[in-house]
Each structure stands twice: as structure tokens, then as C-alpha cells.
Amino acid sequence: MLDIIIRVVTESWHVLVDAGPYLLFGFFVAGLLKGFVPDEYMARHLGKKSVGSVLKAAVVGVPLPLCSCGVLPTALGLRRQGASKGATTAFMISTPETGVDSMAVTYALIDPIMTVIRPIAASITAVFAGVLVNAFPDKKEPLPMASVVAAPDECGVGSCGCGHDHCSTDENLSIGAKFRLGMNYAFGEMIADIGRWLLVGVVIAGIISAVVPSDALDQYVGTGFLSYFVMLVVALPLYVCATASTPIAASLLLKGLSPGAALVFLLAGPATNGATITVMLKTLGKRAAGMYVLSIVVCSLALAWATDLLYLSLGLDITAVVGEVNEVTPYWLGVTSAVITLLLVAWSFVRPHSHNH
Template identity: 50%
Template sequence: MNESVSVLMNVLGASWAVLVEAAPWMLMGFAVAGLFRAFLPGDLVSKHMGGKGIGGILKASALGVPVPLCSCGVLPAAAGLKKQGAGKGPVTSFLISTPETGLDSIAVTYALLDPLMTVIRPLVSFVTATAAGVSVAFFERFEQPTAADAQAAAAPAACGTGESCCSSESRHDPELRKPVAERIRSGLGFAFNDLLGDIGRWFLLGVLLAGCISAIVSPDMIGLVADNELLSMLVMLVVSIPLYVCATASTPVAAALAMKGIAPGAALVFLLAGPATNVASLTVISRLLGKTSTIVYLATIIVASLAAGLLVNHLYHLLGLDITSWAGTDVHGKSSPMEMVSAVVLLILTLRAMLRKNAHSETS
């Protein structure tokens, strides 16, 4: 009994250390996401993703990088884009780059891992999303149209013009006419209520998983696969593909694995494949894009993740960095008062957002 209590206390202590380290960057990431919401037109993404050319795919990949949505949260947004006339290629790119990264997860990557991985993660996400979009656009010509395709084709005609209803409404976006202070308040409210309510529980779950790994998993256990770079990446791939984990929640888990000796390439595979795939989202994507496109979508993520992992390990070797002790932050180090306060504030805001979301779900 005493041993179980001791293990539980170690897990909670390690989880708290991860939360304290990540909290300031999480708060900053959500604040920036709120400002994006306040000052960017609501249909900015859809306006630049129409058609099936490489231009739309590149824009979708780039615009999806800073948007902080998880793999399930991005599905309704992608479905809306599809209905507004976006091609399968751009929609696929958006489905990958959006959940794999986000302003909040980029900030947490810098806090828990290292500056190099902070740059590599969104860059590889962009390349993977672009490759998948181009591949899906290529194979689209061999696939039978889905019901979603028919709806998307009919959507522009609903206005009786050559453009979609949404694009005509964008010229008169009421949000852009509001006072600056009101827009900032609305954007921050969205970030710290709606957005935090969507991913807050998954972030806390990721923190707890990181605490379990830190307290229970020994370096010897990780060493069973860590010595073989390709095997460790395959293990991360098998674990991450069916798992539901958002980009932010995956970061503390990857950091805990890194502190135990997992190479940056294997950690990157988990950071890329985990947020972009899970069993629930793949079933929806299959209905949205079709079976052939879904297979191409998943295959591209697998191949790109493994290739990126191998290249990243090689890059760390070239830079003279030790891939067994590459994470730049020790989550068990002494915390500053600012970090402690940030952790308490983030925890309170997360619990508040979760309660508001549950209450809204019960009343609706």
C-alpha cells in the first residue's frame, strides 16, 4: 500500500513539474490564438483554399500550421471548407498541418524540448501536408465522387452566383467592424473558453501520461528500442496512429520519452503521427474524402514521418548533438514563481473551460 502511494505521489509530482514548465508558454500560445481570431477574417482560410491546384495546397498547408485544432476538432472545419468548394488536395493538407501543429504546441515544444525541434516540427508538418495534398489531388482523378463531393459542387449554386455564399458574406464580416477592444475580448474569450475547453482535458491527460512515464518508465526499458533508430520509430508509429492525442498533449509525452533516452527522430514520429491520426477521425475522413484518398492520406503520414525521423537524427548527428540526451529542458529543475503562478492560472482556466463546455453540452 505504501509503495502504491509512493508511486502515485511520484507520478503527481512529475506531472506537476511538466505542467509548471509548460504553463507560461501555453498561456502565451492561447493568447496569440485569441489575437489571430480577433484580427483575421473568419473565412480567410476558405477564401484561399478553393480549387485543386498546387497554390491552394500550399496555402492550406501554411495556414493550417498556426491554427490550434486537434485531429477531431479540425474535422468540422475541413468539412465546411469542402462544402465551400475547396478541393480534396487542399482539404487534405489542412487536415494534416492543422492538428500536427498550432501556436500553443509550438510554444510548448520550445519549453519542453529544444529550439531545433521547435523549428523542425512545423516545417516537417508543412512538407508532409503538402506532399499528402499533392498525392491526394493526383489520385483524385481515379476515384469515384463521394456524396460530399456532390454537395460541395452544388453549394456555390445556392446563392445564384458564381461564388459561394460565404465568400460574398466575407466582404461584410460584422466582426471586422467591431471596436478593437471588443474584438480582442471576443478573441481571448474564444481562446480561453471554447478552444481551451476543446483541448484542455487532452492536455491534462498528456501531462499525466508524461508524469507516468517520468516516474515509472526506466531508461533501461526505453533502451530496449532506443538503440535501434528505425525500430523505435516504428514502435512510436504503432502507438501513435490509433491514439487520440492533440499536438499540445503529445508534446509533454514526447518530452518525457526524450528524457528517458528516445531519439529526436522517434519523438518527431510521435509528434507528427499522433495528432494527425486516430481511429475516430479516420472514419470521418473516409466519408469526407473517400477511401482511396484516406489510404493516400495515411500512407503519406507514415512514410513522411519515418523519413523525417531518420533525417532529423542525421541532422542532430551532423550538428554534434547527442540524440540520447537532446531535450534541452529538465522538467524536474527548480521552478520560478512566475512558472508556478502560470501553472495555477492555467489549471484554473482549463477546469473552468471544461465545466463551461460540459454545462453547455447538457443544456443543448
């Protein structure tokens, strides 16, 4: 038993060392986005009930570092500021499925091709869902539109206690103040929100690496559409953010999971959970919520098949690539980044949380 625990801790540490530098870089870029891109800028571009507004919502959501918890109040704010149902749906899919932080970790733990595929797949799923929702509107009346700037008591509506301040930032702040605000968000609130989930994901990855036999997935899950469906069943009810899902997917890839099946997990896991579906039912209606889930299922399966086909046609063995990730960055940098990440997560447990900047 002690031997297994030591193996799990060792494997988990290796995952964190590999991901650490990219993770911190991802948080840094996330902070820049938060500090310098005003929330109102997005709302102004997402109001029309057109394919263009859906496309914009999907593209805007891709780099944003919000998990499926943090995206709910933001998406609700966009809806109340005039975004169409389709644009809101697209934003709610592309935002949690990927982000600058998760893309950085995907590059570190998986490979450059999956790093590119992931945001493209998230965008395709989001646009598909948004166009579908706009094409088949619910008979229910839409939410009344609020003014562009939400009232103070509406800020953070729909929050699930992640500690984010989802209120708009003041455009009159100096560059230095915006930078500080962004960094405080990234290395304070954001670490508090997803840091512990990331560590859970790292430990799960460590358990998979240490305990699961290397041929287990080939033996019991198989390949092709059976493996895609198995990953869907696992991922749909799971609450896991995009960053935390990456080390788990990387460990599964090392155990023989196909790139396509891993993509199903990376897309469906972060985008669906009980809280998201409940909020969608309440704010956008049953039809939109149904199309949201249907779009994720259909697109995950289709994109998984296309991904496996791509890797096959390129003659790439993803298991070999994933196994070599520790050669990407110097070991000392990985260790330093892993220690900093652990200290930031530990600090998030003890620091006083405030909803005001």
C-alpha cells in the same frame, strides 16, 4: 504504492510548471488568430486544384490552434466553400499536427530545433498528401459546393462535441469586440476542448518519468527504423492533440528515445484517429483517406530519419537539452502559470457551454 503516486504527482507538476508560461502565451496567440483572421479569407485562397492551393492550405493550417477534433468541421466547411480535395487534405494534416500553442510548449519542454522542425515537418507531410490526392483523383463526384457563407444549420457539421463555434466571425466587429471574441475562444472554448487532454498528457508524462527506467527504451525499443515503427504503431490509433503529445514526447526523450522517433509520435499522434479517418472516408472518398494515412506514415518515417541525422551531424544530445528546460523561465512564473492553467481547466468543467458568441 504511495511513494510511486507521490513521484508521479511531483513529476507531473514539474512538467506543468515548465510548460505553463508558454502554454498560456500559445493560447493568447491562438485567440488573436481566431478573433482577427476571418474564416472566409482562407476559403478564397484554397479553391484551385493546384500545388499552390495545397501549399497555402498547409501553411495556413500550421499556426491554427485546432486539434484533430476541432479541425474536422473547419476542413469540411472549407471543402463546401470550394477548396479542392488536395487543399482540404493538406489542411487536415498540418492543422492538428502543430499550432502556436504546441510550438510554444515544444520550445518549453524540448528544444528550439524541434520547435522549428515540427511545423516544417507538418507542412512537408501536408503538401505531400495534398499533391498526391489531387494527382490521383477519386472517380466519385465531389461534394456539391455551398455558398461561401455556410447556412446556420451547417455550422459545426462533423463536430465531435468539442464545443467550438466554427462559424465565421463578423468582419464588421470592432477591434475590441474581435479581441474579446478571440480571448473567449482561447481561454474558454479551447481550454474546454484540449485542456483536460493536456492534463492527461502531463500525467502520462509524469508516469513515464516516475516509473519507466532510464534505459528502458534503449533496451526494448532500440533506435533507428525499429523505434520509428514502434512509435507509429502507438501513435496512429491514439487520440492525442498536438499540445498534449508534447510532454509525453519530452518524457520519452529523457528515457532515451531518439529525436526522430519522438517526431514520429508528434506527427502521427495528433493527425490520425478513428474520427478523422471516418470523416475522410465519408467526405473525400476511400482513395483520399488511404493517401492521407499513407502520406503520414511515409513522411513520418523519412522525416524521422532526417531529424536523427541532423541531431547527429550537429553533435547534439537532446536528452541533456530536455533535462535543462526548467532553467528557461523563472520558477515563480512557471508556478503561477501552472496554477492559472489548472484553474482555467477546472472552470471549463463547470462553466455553461454555449455554441454562440
